[in-house]
Amino acid sequence: MRTIVADHPLVAHKLAVLRDESTPSPTFRHLVDELVTLLAYEATREVRVEAREIRTPVAVTQGVYIADPPPLIVPILRAGLGMLDGMTRMVPKAEVGFLGMVRNEETLEATTYANRLPDDLTGRQCFLVDPMLATGGTLVAAIDYLLDLGARDVTAVCLLAAPEGLAAVEAAVGHRAEVTVVVAAVDERLDERGYIVPGLGDAGDRLYGVV
Numbered sequence: 290m291r292t293i294v295a296d297h298p299l300v301a302h303k304l305a306v307l308r309d310e311s312t313p314s315p316t317f318r319h320l321v322d323e324l325v326t327l328l329a330y331e332a333t334r335e336v337r338v339e340a341r342e343i344r345t346p347v348a349v350t351q352g353v354y355i356a357d358p359p360p361l362i363v364p365i366l367r368a369g370l371g372m373l374d375g376m377t378r379m380v381p382k383a384e385v386g387f388l389g390m391v392r393n394e395e396t397l398e399a400t401t402y403a404n405r406l407p408d409d410l411t412g413r414q415c416f417l418v419d420p421m422l423a424t425g426g427t428l429v430a431a432i433d434y435l436l437d438l439g440a441r442d443v444t445a446v447c448l449l450a451a452p453e454g455l456a457a458v459e460a461a462v463g464h465r466a467e468v469t470v471v472v473a474a475v476d477e478r479l480d481e482r483g484y485i486v487p488g489l490g491d492a493g494d495r496l497y498g499v500v
Protein backbone atom coordinates (compact mmCIF):
# COMPACT_ATOMS: atom_id res chain seq x y z
CA MET A 290 0.00 0.00 0.00
CA ARG A 291 1.20 3.49 -0.80
CA THR A 292 0.46 6.46 1.43
CA ILE A 293 0.90 9.88 -0.15
CA VAL A 294 0.82 12.93 2.10
CA ALA A 295 0.04 16.11 0.15
CA ASP A 296 2.76 18.17 1.72
CA HIS A 297 2.04 21.73 0.56
CA PRO A 298 1.63 25.04 2.40
CA LEU A 299 -1.80 25.69 0.83
CA VAL A 300 -3.00 22.30 2.07
CA ALA A 301 -1.51 22.91 5.53
CA HIS A 302 -3.14 26.34 5.80
CA LYS A 303 -6.59 25.17 4.78
CA LEU A 304 -6.29 22.18 7.10
CA ALA A 305 -5.38 24.43 10.04
CA VAL A 306 -8.55 26.49 9.50
CA LEU A 307 -10.56 23.29 9.14
CA ARG A 308 -9.26 21.91 12.43
CA ASP A 309 -10.19 25.07 14.35
CA GLU A 310 -13.32 24.32 16.39
CA SER A 311 -14.58 27.87 15.84
CA THR A 312 -14.73 27.44 12.04
CA PRO A 313 -18.44 27.48 11.14
CA SER A 314 -20.07 24.86 8.95
CA PRO A 315 -20.34 26.95 5.73
CA THR A 316 -16.60 27.74 5.88
CA PHE A 317 -15.84 24.12 6.78
CA ARG A 318 -17.76 22.88 3.72
CA HIS A 319 -16.00 25.37 1.47
CA LEU A 320 -12.56 24.36 2.77
CA VAL A 321 -13.26 20.64 2.36
CA ASP A 322 -14.28 21.36 -1.23
CA GLU A 323 -11.08 23.34 -1.88
CA LEU A 324 -8.86 20.78 -0.17
CA VAL A 325 -10.20 17.87 -2.17
CA THR A 326 -9.32 19.59 -5.44
CA LEU A 327 -5.72 19.87 -4.22
CA LEU A 328 -5.69 16.23 -3.09
CA ALA A 329 -7.27 15.17 -6.40
CA TYR A 330 -4.22 16.54 -8.18
CA GLU A 331 -2.03 14.02 -6.30
CA ALA A 332 -4.58 11.21 -6.33
CA THR A 333 -5.04 11.26 -10.11
CA ARG A 334 -1.36 11.40 -11.01
CA GLU A 335 -1.61 7.86 -12.39
CA VAL A 336 -5.08 8.07 -13.86
CA ARG A 337 -5.18 6.12 -17.12
CA VAL A 338 -4.87 8.28 -20.22
CA GLU A 339 -4.89 7.76 -23.95
CA ALA A 340 -3.42 9.86 -26.76
CA ARG A 341 -5.65 11.06 -29.59
CA GLU A 342 -4.88 13.26 -32.53
CA ILE A 343 -6.15 16.83 -32.31
CA ARG A 344 -5.91 19.78 -34.60
CA THR A 345 -4.91 23.05 -32.94
CA PRO A 346 -5.39 26.28 -34.93
CA VAL A 347 -1.72 25.85 -35.90
CA ALA A 348 -0.90 22.16 -36.29
CA VAL A 349 -1.91 18.56 -35.77
CA THR A 350 -0.62 17.05 -32.55
CA GLN A 351 -1.35 14.37 -29.96
CA GLY A 352 -3.70 15.31 -27.11
CA VAL A 353 -3.78 13.40 -23.83
CA TYR A 354 -7.24 12.43 -22.58
CA ILE A 355 -8.51 10.42 -19.62
CA ALA A 356 -9.09 6.92 -21.00
CA ASP A 357 -12.20 4.76 -21.07
CA PRO A 358 -13.64 3.23 -19.00
CA PRO A 359 -13.85 6.43 -16.93
CA PRO A 360 -12.67 6.43 -13.32
CA LEU A 361 -15.28 5.68 -10.67
CA ILE A 362 -15.55 8.04 -7.71
CA VAL A 363 -17.24 6.61 -4.62
CA PRO A 364 -18.05 8.97 -1.74
CA ILE A 365 -18.67 7.25 1.59
CA LEU A 366 -21.80 8.92 2.99
CA ARG A 367 -22.31 11.12 4.86
CA ALA A 368 -19.04 12.96 5.25
CA GLY A 369 -17.63 11.80 1.90
CA LEU A 370 -20.38 13.74 0.13
CA GLY A 371 -18.56 16.91 1.14
CA MET A 372 -15.70 15.82 -1.11
CA LEU A 373 -17.70 14.69 -4.13
CA ASP A 374 -18.21 17.97 -6.00
CA GLY A 375 -14.51 18.85 -5.78
CA MET A 376 -13.53 15.46 -7.18
CA THR A 377 -16.02 15.52 -10.06
CA ARG A 378 -15.03 19.11 -10.88
CA MET A 379 -11.46 17.88 -11.39
CA VAL A 380 -12.49 14.69 -13.22
CA PRO A 381 -15.79 15.57 -14.95
CA LYS A 382 -15.62 12.42 -17.03
CA ALA A 383 -15.77 10.23 -13.90
CA GLU A 384 -18.80 8.18 -12.96
CA VAL A 385 -20.04 8.11 -9.37
CA GLY A 386 -21.06 5.21 -7.15
CA PHE A 387 -22.28 5.54 -3.57
CA LEU A 388 -21.67 3.78 -0.27
CA GLY A 389 -23.55 4.79 2.86
CA MET A 390 -21.69 3.63 5.93
CA VAL A 391 -21.80 4.57 9.57
CA ARG A 392 -19.53 3.67 12.44
CA ASN A 393 -21.13 2.56 15.69
CA GLU A 394 -19.67 5.05 18.14
CA GLU A 395 -19.63 2.43 20.95
CA THR A 396 -18.17 -0.62 19.18
CA LEU A 397 -16.45 1.41 16.39
CA GLU A 398 -17.74 -1.15 13.88
CA ALA A 399 -18.87 0.10 10.48
CA THR A 400 -22.20 -0.95 8.99
CA THR A 401 -23.52 -0.27 5.50
CA TYR A 402 -26.95 1.32 4.93
CA ALA A 403 -26.66 2.16 1.22
CA ASN A 404 -24.79 0.59 -1.66
CA ARG A 405 -25.11 1.75 -5.27
CA LEU A 406 -22.14 0.58 -7.30
CA PRO A 407 -21.72 -0.75 -10.85
CA ASP A 408 -22.01 -4.56 -11.08
CA ASP A 409 -18.55 -5.06 -12.55
CA LEU A 410 -15.50 -3.02 -11.63
CA THR A 411 -12.99 -5.11 -13.56
CA GLY A 412 -10.40 -2.76 -15.03
CA ARG A 413 -11.91 0.36 -13.41
CA GLN A 414 -9.80 2.79 -11.47
CA CYS A 415 -11.72 3.58 -8.29
CA PHE A 416 -11.41 6.62 -6.04
CA LEU A 417 -13.02 6.35 -2.59
CA VAL A 418 -13.53 9.68 -0.87
CA ASP A 419 -14.04 10.08 2.88
CA PRO A 420 -12.49 12.82 5.00
CA MET A 421 -11.57 10.62 7.98
CA LEU A 422 -9.57 7.39 8.20
CA ALA A 423 -9.67 6.61 11.93
CA THR A 424 -9.64 2.92 12.96
CA GLY A 425 -9.81 2.04 9.26
CA GLY A 426 -12.89 -0.18 9.72
CA THR A 427 -15.00 1.89 7.31
CA LEU A 428 -12.36 2.12 4.62
CA VAL A 429 -11.50 -1.60 4.82
CA ALA A 430 -15.18 -2.49 4.36
CA ALA A 431 -15.51 -0.02 1.47
CA ILE A 432 -12.40 -1.36 -0.29
CA ASP A 433 -13.72 -4.90 0.21
CA TYR A 434 -16.90 -3.99 -1.71
CA LEU A 435 -14.85 -2.66 -4.61
CA LEU A 436 -12.46 -5.64 -4.69
CA ASP A 437 -15.36 -8.09 -4.56
CA LEU A 438 -16.74 -6.40 -7.70
CA GLY A 439 -13.43 -6.89 -9.51
CA ALA A 440 -11.56 -3.63 -8.87
CA ARG A 441 -7.81 -3.98 -8.42
CA ASP A 442 -6.72 -0.33 -8.51
CA VAL A 443 -8.17 1.65 -5.60
CA THR A 444 -7.18 5.08 -4.34
CA ALA A 445 -8.66 6.48 -1.13
CA VAL A 446 -8.68 10.25 -0.82
CA CYS A 447 -8.94 11.37 2.81
CA LEU A 448 -8.27 14.58 4.67
CA LEU A 449 -6.86 13.02 7.84
CA ALA A 450 -5.62 9.56 8.75
CA ALA A 451 -4.54 8.00 12.01
CA PRO A 452 -1.45 5.76 11.90
CA GLU A 453 -3.57 2.96 13.40
CA GLY A 454 -6.07 3.23 10.54
CA LEU A 455 -3.40 3.22 7.84
CA ALA A 456 -1.85 0.09 9.38
CA ALA A 457 -5.26 -1.60 9.56
CA VAL A 458 -6.00 -0.90 5.89
CA GLU A 459 -2.59 -2.14 4.81
CA ALA A 460 -2.96 -5.36 6.84
CA ALA A 461 -6.50 -6.04 5.60
CA VAL A 462 -6.33 -5.24 1.88
CA GLY A 463 -2.77 -4.25 0.95
CA HIS A 464 -2.01 -7.77 -0.35
CA ARG A 465 -5.21 -8.04 -2.41
CA ALA A 466 -4.80 -5.05 -4.72
CA GLU A 467 -2.91 -1.90 -5.52
CA VAL A 468 -4.18 0.46 -2.85
CA THR A 469 -3.09 4.08 -2.52
CA VAL A 470 -4.16 6.42 0.26
CA VAL A 471 -3.80 10.16 -0.38
CA VAL A 472 -4.13 12.36 2.70
CA ALA A 473 -3.63 15.98 3.68
CA ALA A 474 -1.98 14.85 6.94
CA VAL A 475 -1.30 11.80 9.09
CA ASP A 476 -2.16 12.74 12.66
CA GLU A 477 -0.70 11.46 15.94
CA ARG A 478 -3.08 8.74 17.14
CA LEU A 479 -6.63 7.76 18.05
CA ASP A 480 -8.14 8.65 21.41
CA GLU A 481 -10.11 6.22 23.59
CA ARG A 482 -13.32 7.03 21.63
CA GLY A 483 -11.67 6.28 18.29
CA TYR A 484 -11.35 9.94 17.30
CA ILE A 485 -8.31 11.19 15.43
CA VAL A 486 -5.98 13.32 17.59
CA PRO A 487 -5.59 16.26 17.09
CA GLY A 488 -8.05 15.74 14.22
CA LEU A 489 -10.96 17.99 13.47
CA GLY A 490 -13.78 16.28 15.36
CA ASP A 491 -16.68 14.54 13.65
CA ALA A 492 -16.38 15.48 10.00
CA GLY A 493 -19.99 14.58 9.17
CA ASP A 494 -21.35 16.67 12.01
CA ARG A 495 -19.16 19.62 11.12
CA LEU A 496 -20.27 19.44 7.48
CA TYR A 497 -23.95 18.73 7.96
CA GLY A 498 -24.84 19.13 11.64
CA VAL A 499 -25.45 16.69 14.49
CA VAL A 500 -28.18 14.20 13.55
Ligand SMILES: O=P(O)(O)OC[C@H]1O[C@H](OP(=O)(O)OP(=O)(O)O)[C@H](O)[C@@H]1O
Pocket residue numbers: 365366367368369390391392393397399419420421422423424425426427428454483491492493494
Ligand atom coordinates in the same frame (compact mmCIF):
# COMPACT_ATOMS: atom_id res chain seq x y z
O1 LIG B 1 -11.99 4.67 10.28
P1 LIG B 1 -13.25 4.51 11.08
O2 LIG B 1 -12.96 4.26 12.54
O3 LIG B 1 -14.17 3.49 10.50
O4 LIG B 1 -14.00 5.90 11.09
C1 LIG B 1 -14.07 6.71 9.96
C2 LIG B 1 -15.48 6.92 9.53
O5 LIG B 1 -16.19 7.71 10.50
C3 LIG B 1 -16.79 8.83 9.87
O6 LIG B 1 -18.06 8.55 9.39
P2 LIG B 1 -19.29 8.35 10.42
O7 LIG B 1 -19.39 6.90 10.80
O8 LIG B 1 -19.19 9.32 11.53
O9 LIG B 1 -20.54 8.66 9.51
P3 LIG B 1 -21.03 10.08 8.92
O10 LIG B 1 -20.19 10.35 7.73
O11 LIG B 1 -22.46 9.84 8.60
O12 LIG B 1 -20.85 11.12 10.00
C4 LIG B 1 -15.85 9.10 8.72
O13 LIG B 1 -16.41 9.94 7.73
C5 LIG B 1 -15.51 7.72 8.24
O14 LIG B 1 -16.46 7.19 7.34
Ligand SMILES: O=c1cc[nH]c(=O)[nH]1
Pocket residue numbers: 368421423483484485486488489490491492493
Ligand atom coordinates in the same frame (compact mmCIF):
# COMPACT_ATOMS: atom_id res chain seq x y z
O1 LIG C 1 -11.94 11.73 14.35
C1 LIG C 1 -12.87 11.16 13.72
C2 LIG C 1 -13.00 9.76 13.69
C3 LIG C 1 -14.02 9.21 12.97
N1 LIG C 1 -14.89 10.02 12.33
C4 LIG C 1 -14.77 11.36 12.35
O2 LIG C 1 -15.57 12.07 11.73
N2 LIG C 1 -13.77 11.90 13.06
Ligand SMILES: [Mg+2]
Pocket residue numbers: 368491492493494
Ligand atom coordinates in the same frame (compact mmCIF):
# COMPACT_ATOMS: atom_id res chain seq x y z
MG1 LIG D 1 -19.82 11.13 11.60
